[in-house]
Amino acid sequence: MARIHTDGNLDLLSGKVAVIGYGSQGHAHALNLRDSGVDVEVGLRPGSPSRELAEDAGLVVKEIADAVSGAQVVAILLPDHVQKPVYEGEIEPSLADGAALLFAHGLNVHFGRVVPPAGHDVVMVAPKAPGHRVRELYEAGAGTPGLVAVHQDASGQALELAIAYGTAIGCGRVGLLETTFAEETESDLFGEQAVLCGGATALIKAGFETLVEAGYQPEIAYYEVVNELKLIVDLIYEGGFEYMRYSISDVAEYGDLTRGPRVVDAGVKETMREILAEIRSGAFARELFEDDDAGRPRFEHLRREQTGGQLEQVGSELRELAGKRGLLGADVHGVG
Ligand code: NAD
Ligand code: MG
Numbered sequence: 001m002a003r004i005h006t007d008g009n010l011d012l013l014s015g016k017v018a019v020i021g022y023g024s025q026g027h028a029h030a031l032n033l034r035d036s037g038v039d040v041e042v043g044l045r046p047g048s049p050s051r052e053l054a055e056d057a058g059l060v061v062k063e064i065a066d067a068v069s070g071a072q073v074v075a076i077l078l079p080d081h082v083q084k085p086v087y088e089g090e091i092e093p094s095l096a097d098g099a100a101l102l103f104a105h106g107l108n109v110h111f112g113r114v115v116p117p118a119g120h121d122v123v124m125v126a127p128k129a130p131g132h133r134v135r136e137l138y139e140a141g142a143g144t145p146g147l148v149a150v151h152q153d154a155s156g157q158a159l160e161l162a163i164a165y166g167t168a169i170g171c172g173r174v175g176l177l178e179t180t181f182a183e184e185t186e187s188d189l190f191g192e193q194a195v196l197c198g199g200a201t202a203l204i205k206a207g208f209e210t211l212v213e214a215g216y217q218p219e220i221a222y223y224e225v226v227n228e229l230k231l232i233v234d235l236i237y238e239g240g241f242e243y244m245r246y247s248i249s250d251v252a253e254y255g256d257l258t259r260g261p262r263v264v265d266a267g268v269k270e271t272m273r274e275i276l277a278e279i280r281s282g283a284f285a286r287e288l289f290e291d292d293d294a295g296r297p298r299f300e301h302l303r304r305e306q307t308g309g310q311l312e313q314v315g316s317e318l319r320e321l322a323g324k325r326g327l328l329g330a331d332v333h334g335v336g
Contacts, residue, residue, distance in 0.1 A: 002177050002178060003177075003178040004175045004176065004177050004178070005148065005163045005166070005172065005175070005178065006167075006172050006173070006174075006176070007167055007172050007173075008160065008163035008164035008165075008168075008172050009160065009167075010036060010037065010038070010164055010167060010168055011164075012157070012160055012161050012164040013033075013038050013073065013161075013164050013165065015039070015070075015071065015072025015073070016039045016040070016041060016070060016071045016072055017033055017038055017039065017041075017071060017072065017073045017074075017075060017165070018040075018041050018042075018043050018067040018068050018071035018073070018074045018075065019033070019040060019041070019042050019043065019067075019075045019077060020042075020043040020044075020064055020068070020074060020075060020077060020078060020091065021044070021050075021076070021077040021078040021079075022042055022044060022050035022051075022054045022061075022077075023050070023077065023078075023131070024130055024131030024132065025104050025127070025131045026042070026050075026075075026078075026131070027050075027053070027054070027057075027131060027135065028127075028131040028132065028134035028135040028169065029075055029077060029104075029131075029134070029169050030042050030054065030057075030059055031057060031059070031135055032134065032135065032138045032168060032169040032170050033165075033168050033169060034058075034059065035138070035139075036167075036168035036169075038168050040059060041059075041060045041061070041067040041071070042054045042059050042061045042062070043061075043062055043063065043064035043065075043066070043067030043068060044061055044062075044063070044064065045063075045064060046063060064086065064090040064091065065090045065091075065093070065094040066094075068090070068091050068095060068096075068099075069094045069096065070096055071096060072096075072099060073100045073101075073102055073161070073165060074091060074095065074100070074101050074102065075102040075103075075104075075125075075165075076091065076101065076102065076103055076104075076114075077104055080105060080108060081292050083108045083113070084108060084113045084114055087108075092116070092117070095120065097119070098119065098120065098121075098154065098155065099120055100120060100121035100122070100123060100155070100158065100161055101116050101120055101121070101122045101123070102123050102125060102162070102165060103122075103123075103124045104124065104125065104126045104127070105124070105126055105184070105185070105188065106124055106126075106149065106181035106182070106184045106185035106188075107185050107189075107285070109151050109181055110151075110181040110182055110184075110185040110186075111185070111282055111285040111289075113285075113289060116152065118152070118154065119154050120152065120154055121150070121152060121153060121154050121155050121157075121158035121161060122151040122152035122158075123148070123149065123150050123151065123158050123159070123161065123162035123165075124147065124148065124149040124150075124151070124162070124179075124181060124184060125146055125147070125148055125162050125165050125169070125171065125176070126146055126147040126148075126149075126184060127144045127146045127169065127170075127171055128144060128146060128147065129145075134169060134171075137170060138169065138170035142170070142173060142174070143169075143170030143171050143172070143173035144170065144171060144174060145175050145176075145177065146166050146169075146171030146172075146174075146175075146176050146177070147176065147177050147178075147179045147184055148162045148163055148166055148176045148177070148178055148179070149162070149178070149179045149181050149183075149184055150162065151181045159178075162176075163176055186276070186279050186280055189279045189284065190272075190275065190276050190279055193275055193284075194272045194275050194276075200229075203263075204225050204226055204229065204311075205311065207224075207225040208221050208222065208225050208226070208311050211224065211225070212310065218310055218311075219314055219317075219318060221314075222311065222314045222315055222318060223318070226311070226315060227318075232244060232248075235247050235248075
């Protein structure tokens, strides 16, 4: 059974916390920490469009190096692909002795792209929710669950410090699940590649194309394989596969049980194992970072290739139609 921590000791956060970045996670962490009584400074690059937003929220905003300077904890809440240059250029040179470094995702540390020197705690506090939920639920007196991990324990108190921080942003009210940088990073990458983002979009696309290529109307195909997917996922989220299967018709259930394993067969699972192996060996990270360092030629090419296809076009037409009638497409169709 995983170890779950709640209600950390906020007294451990007696110094300044520098929150670097004011995006999805950054704004939520900064505001929740402040409202928990922690001394916060936000570090932003010159000309950052977020500066006004942070200042309007009553936060102290400084240049990154100035916020880092003298901080007890430096929370690096920048997009993952800019963490290395910003860390090397503006964070590490200004780190106070014994300052802790905190991340919300393990990617850069786990794959050795950011290598903090000895003498600093290196921890992770990763809310399992988008930043706006982290803020919303905190304000409502609740919180989102989160993960905590320690990569480097210089103080002997790194885990307690991470739990304190996780509590100050509201996750400690619900539960902070203890993990490692390796487990968080590898499982997160696998989830988004094989199931959530990569797997789901490829499955939808293949289903849509199969119907359209066989002569069915694209609008019918769209409703069938895109809109209804949301209904099914909502049922699974609410009560698992059994509840979903209880809610759908017997015909749908019989088709599900007999055809599902043919779509995602042993070959697909073998591919999933290969994808996981590429993640674990670091091959995926090397590929990603190489492309990133070269200015993202491959990434941008793939993005362009996927933009504006028939599925997207039909989807936007149908959404417009539903919008005009004040209806949400996904909520007006059942599953037969
Ligand atoms: P984000 O893209 O919302 O924004 C990060 C902020 O960084 C920007 O708002 C800006 O203030 C700053 N920034 C952007 N580009 C910069 C640059 N070139 N130089 C300096 N500053 C720059 O990022 P996010 O989604 O909040 O992600 C931050 C971290 O949190 C990442 O490690 C991510 O993996 C992790 N995380 C995100 C979520 C989420 O829901 N978004 C959930 C869990 C963990
Ligand atoms: Mg993820």
